[in-house]
Amino acid sequence: MKSDTVYKRTFNQMLDRIQDCAVGSALPSETVLASELGSSRTTIRKVLNELCGLGLLVFENRVRVVLSHDCASAYHPAVETVSASERLEKLFMEWMLRGDAKPGTAINEAEMARRFAISTTGIREFLNRFSRFGLVEKRPGSGWVFKGFSQEFASELFEIREMFELRSALAFCRQPPEAPSWKRLRLIGEEHHALLDDIETRFHDFSDLDDRFHRLVIHGAPNRFIEDFYDIITFVFHYHYQWNKKSEQQRNRTAIVEHLRYIEALLSGDEAAVEAACRAHLKSARVTLFESMISETDSEE
CATH class of the missing domain: 1.10.10.10 (Winged helix-like DNA-binding domain superfamily/Winged helix DNA-binding domain)
Structure with missing residues (x-):
């Protein structure tokens, strides 16, 4: 309920x-x-x-x-504090990541409903949200198909991500010292250190940590439209590039180190340092995404 x-x-x-x-x-x-x-x-x-x-x-x-x-x-x-839609999103993302889904992968509503213990109506509503952006497509008589991403789509989306996150990061570091977000930031920093220490066996766990960190930053300047749109950003940037498995562990290690610099800058309250760390991490994320898309295109030829 x-x-x-x-x-x-x-x-x-x-x-x-x-x-x-x-x-x-x-x-x-x-x-x-x-x-x-x-x-x-x-x-x-x-x-x-x-x-x-x-x-x-x-x-x-x-x-x-x-x-x-x-x-x-x-x-x-x-698990009791997460809505059905949020739980479905997480389960679906994990399925896409760990199932090595590719563009053209068929998505069956009934099978997804059984797998995730969610009603077929809930599955359909979730897929309809992504269909607006052209990420999935309903095909009469054959269910849904995951379509993948074009470089143009990713480039446009990245421009929005940069605007949203830089604005939010600067707002985050302007919060008063007693704001609860500071404690959460320190705790998530500790999680980064723990994952880095065990990266060889737990590198898949970075996806969830990455999502929670960036959502915390985004919440520094609460905006319902930004937070809703961030679901699409999550889908593309936190999962799509991981289909290229060859360097996933090293990529995640690099991203954790960048996150820790970003967290340190936020905790310092130095807006110039925050902007520099944010831009550096987003630049790296952009390179990672487009290299992955090129690798995927090459592998299909």
Whole structure:
């Protein structure tokens, strides 16, 4: 149920927020929290009341005061905080990546529904979203076909990505020191270091980490249209170039190092360093994408 998913996601975000505050300090108003977490005041109020019932907060003098950081057991499982559409997107992307899908690959709605435990209606709605961009095509009597990408398509999309991400990166580093995004950025930096240490056996895991890092940056300047369009950007840049398996491990290693420089620049608050790191990483991503597309074309000839 969508409302339940939203509630549980907001609940987990509020637990993160509590841990960013000192015990004994007051949380911001419901209006401020609703803006920070992208939720309604009704949902925020319901979450705060439950947290008071768990003894993590107390309502005093018309404000909620943090009583404890003992939040670990209160979190809802991550799978319960993801909507059906988001879960389908992730599963479909993983299928495309690990299944070595190529342009011309047939996509059967019924088979996808069984594989992902999603209704055929949900599968169809998902595919319709991508059909608007020409990435998949419905063929009467034969289901769907994945069409792949032209260099012109990728080039136009990349121009949009550069505008979106540079704007968001600069906005990210202008956030106040108490913003929850800083803690998330440090944690995702630690994940990068851990993956780099084990890159030889876990290099496939970079796709998910890459997506979460860039989405965190994009959220530095929340914009519903940018975040929705970023789904298409994810599809192309985080999955398409990985069809060329020959140098995937080294590519991912290089991208992790670039991410760590990018993260360091964001944490420094130096806007010139942020712009330089962002542009350097996007330039590398552009080269990687187009080299992959050329390799794919050569292999088909």
